[in-house]
Amino acid sequence: MTEPLLKNESLIKNEPLIKNEPLLRIDDLRVDITSRDRTVHALDGVSLELAPGEALGIVGESGCGKTMTALSVLGLLPPGGEVTGGRVLFDGQDLATAPAPVLQDVRGNTIGMVFQDPLTSLNPTMTIGAQVAEPLVLHRPDLSRKEAWARAEEMLRLVGMPQPAERMKAYPHQLSGGMRQRVAIAMALVCEPKLLIADEPTTALDVTTQHQILELIDGLRERLGMAMILVTHDLGVIANRVDRVAVMYAGKVAEQADVRALFARPRHRYTEALFASLPERAADSGTALHTIPGLPPNLAARPTGCRFAPRCTFATDECGASEPQLTDDEVRGGEHRFACFHPVPDNATEAEVVIPPTVPAPRAPGNVLLELDALAKDFPLKGGAFSRSRGTVSAVGGVSLEIRRGETFGMVGESGCGKTTLGRIVAGLEEPTAGHVRFDGHDPARMSRTERRAHRRRVQLMFQDSTAAMDPRMRVGEILREPLVIQGVGSRGDQEKLIGELLDAVGLPRGAVHRYPHEFSGGQRQRLGLARALTLSPDLVVADEPVSALDVSVQAQILNLMRELQRERGLTYLFISHDLAVVRHLADTVGVMYLGKLVESGPAAQVYAHPLHPYTRGLLDTVNLPDPQAADGVDRTPLEGETPSAAKPPSGCRFRTRCPMAQEVCATTEPLVSTPNGAGHQVACHFPLSAPRLASAV
Incomplete structure (x- = not known):
């Protein structure tokens, strides 16, 4: 990017009107x-x-x-x-x-x-x-x-x-x-x-x-x-x-600091709680994410005292009586400002930080619940005045995988790689062009109409946009009752009892049945989406980007809730996401898709620590880790280039046009699935990686 915007014109850096004055x-x-x-x-x-x-x-x-x-x-x-x-x-x-x-x-x-x-x-x-x-x-x-x-x-x-x-x-x-x-x-x-x-x-x-x-x-x-x-x-x-960060809460600035100073040692208890909610900060997959209790205050009435006090585990009577002012941290030369009566001390130990509880061990994965065999889905590419076919788009190009009962299978990849299409096929919203779907040993394509109707109770979809997935003209009670009525489950009294139990399970008040979707926050609507997916007591929930637009604290609440309900109800999840940190925390097994192909799959811990496919390595190296010092001295090679068109995918290995290791065989021969690290960790690559990933773990 060295050319000027216009010929014979150079870009001139902007200068302030008054030197040393803020812009x-x-x-x-x-x-x-x-x-x-x-x-x-x-x-x-x-x-x-x-x-x-x-x-x-x-x-x-x-x-x-x-x-x-x-x-x-x-x-x-x-x-x-x-x-x-x-x-x-x-x-x-x-x-x-x-x-x-x-x-x-x-x-x-x-x-x-x-x-x-x-x-x-x-x-x-x-x-x-x-x-x-x-x-x-x-x-x-x-x-x-x-x-x-x-x-x-x-x-x-x-x-x-x-x-x-x-x-x-x-x-x-x-x-x-x-x-x-x-x-x-x-x-x-x-x-x-x-x-x-x-x-x-x-x-x-x-x-x-x-x-x-x-x-x-x-x-x-x-x-x-x-x-x-x-x-x-x-x-x-x-x-x-x-360079610098301002942390805001309830209409006020709670903390300001240089980015490295803030992430190395936050002083405000709210900032500390936000950091603790990150999936990357969880000790391991068996630890629940830290969540911030309660909700931000209602700003229609100015709160008294510290605005974070009702949600802070360190609050005292002083916090409720008077409001802390944003003051300079003299210990750090005044460059770090915060508004907190009981800031995180410089010498804080792990014991002084609120540690989330350990989640009880989930049920051991059972038999194979879902099996995909060479699953493919092509969409016609139409254009012109008479919508004539101009070829096809290969959305899913022959995917084979197994998901066991009680397991969370995380599916990751770039936008357009086929994740959502695969999920819609599993949920019965799309018919495959080729291949087979076997659910609990049965092929839905060969079921009678009555059998398929009963089968759909066992597989439910949790949509990415919970707002668009709900009829804005229907109250929550009607939204949750609708699938029960369609499937003829129980009397009206039984349905109301079940809806109340569902709202209890997802942490919403029973009075929510009288409200409309727009009256809830984003996190609450996602809880409603989860309740809607659980209405018919399914065995498998296809969760399509369920936390992508949520802030970190609400995201932690939803992820903890999903794990808790999985343990209580024996749920199986196909969890689709582009957030690699979330998938790392939640998933037992991970599948990586690229341009309709499953290029790598295996136990989550193994795939993240030792990726075999160059595409997986590139994805992991592209992630912005919540630590300004994480990349210091670490060799990271983020993915570059644009994904090719699914209407004309490259020959041989579809990733070869962006792969730094591509050779002639990659253009002529599609790679077969192999297990160089042993059973369970599969990769489709002619030249799988051998060295473990050296970058900080996601």
């Missing part, structure tokens, strides 16, 4: 959101500073005020939102009180923003080229439309968009999630802003796309000399991508 200073910012029946104090005295060229990460649970802080900088408050106090000084100008024309000149010009969901932030009726060129048309009147269009194309090339000239004519729905995110970044950077605000820019992206997007932002930030605010709940991203 952005937020002083005691207060934001209220007023609706018909209440006023929510979304931000209550937030103060932050950002130097030119510096990267600041903002972390915390959902609803803590991260995104609201970022949106307040640009005056993009939701309906009813109002700045009621404080200042937002950008280059010496207060944006909190600036008139609309000033804010319009700043947005997309000197401050760029990448929104969380690129699909909803892009205009579906405009081409990609028109949207990337739009900021130039608005803010660079000296450029002609032809020059703006040319510069937009150069910007797409700069963000790594393949075939940028062709993509300029495409619409957002025609691009993958990673490509849409590149478009959003191009729009934010095309005017070379001094500050980039990135709000959850990699949520729900697989590890390789996430790595590429973050590397892209880092490279462009360094080249343009931009400052950045990175809002995310992914602590691994924060640990590896920012």
Whole structure:
């Protein structure tokens, strides 16, 4: 990325207006959101500073005020939102009180923003080229439309968009999630802003796309000399991508520090609890994840005392009576600030940290419950005025595996590798093109209609998007009763009793039956999704990315709940995810898919410690570990390149186009499955790896 955006024009690093002054200073910012029946104090005295060229990460649970802080900088408050106090000084100008024309000149010009969901932030009726060129048309009147269009194309090339000239004519729905995110970044950077605000820019992206997007932002930030605010709940991203961190809770900043200092020794008890909830911090697979009890406070009424006190195991009467102020840590030279009466001591030992309980041993895996034999699924590729077939897309290309009763089988891989299609086939939502599915020794394809109806009670699907999976017009009681009515299970009284027991099992109040899905938080809706999957007492639950969009504390609650219910009910899980740390914690066995093929499978501990396939090794090396020092002195080789089209997969080994070890035989012959490490650990590779993985374990 050394070319200028326009020919004969060089990129000039942004310089602050006043030397040694912060580029952005937020002083005691207060934001209220007023609706018909209440006023929510979304931000209550937030103060932050950002130097030119510096990267600041903002972390915390959902609803803590991260995104609201970022949106307040640009005056993009939701309906009813109002700045009621404080200042937002950008280059010496207060944006909190600036008139609309000033804010319009700043947005997309000197401050760029990448929104969380690129699909909803892009205009579906405009081409990609028109949207990337739009900021130039608005803010660079000296450029002609032809020059703006040319510069937009150069910007797409700069963000790594393949075939940028062709993509300029495409619409957002025609691009993958990673490509849409590149478009959003191009729009934010095309005017070379001094500050980039990135709000959850990699949520729900697989590890390789996430790595590429973050590397892209880092490279462009360094080249343009931009400052950045990175809002995310992914602590691994924060640990590896920012200079300083601000931890927010209930509309206030709880702790600020250099990223290495914060991860080495957090001082606020809330920060400590967040770190303890990480799957990577679990001692082993037999230890429950630490969870933060309770819920964040209701911000419609300002809480008294420390806002984290009701959930803190170290709280005293002092914490409930008065609110701690954000003060400098004199022990660390004032560079580490926190608001806590009982901070984590510098000499804290493991005994002083709350250790999650050990989970009772799960039931030993039983006989084979699910068997897939050379399973394949092709989708027709249609186009043209008469939807004529133009070939097929090989979504699943001959997968064979076994899952035993009571086991958790984790399926990982990049987006588009066939994980979800495989899960839908197992759940009976798709018919395979070839191969067989055997469930408890029976092939559902050969069952009668009555037998298949009964079989569907035994396999249930837990969807990735719990909101979209529930009818917004139905109350929770109706949603949970629906499968019971369809299957004719019990009387109405029996159904209501069962629904109450299910809500108890997933940790929701029985009064939830009278509420609608939108009235619940993301974690609560995922609990409802799990309850819905368990309504018919299934043997197998296909969980498709059930925790991908949840913050770390809620994710820990859901994972602990799934393990507890598995132990109590003897459940079997096919757990589909792109989060390798979550799969490492939950799964007994791991399967790695690439472009429709199962390239490696085996015991989770063995696959993670000693991957045999270069693709598996690349995935593990791409993960952002929640430790800024984890990669120091460690040789990591993240995956590079784009996944080939499933409509025209490469000959021989499908991974060969991205494999650093590929040789001629890889292009001509598809590798057979072998077990170089002994029975149970299988790999499909001509040249399996022999050396154990040296990088820090996920």
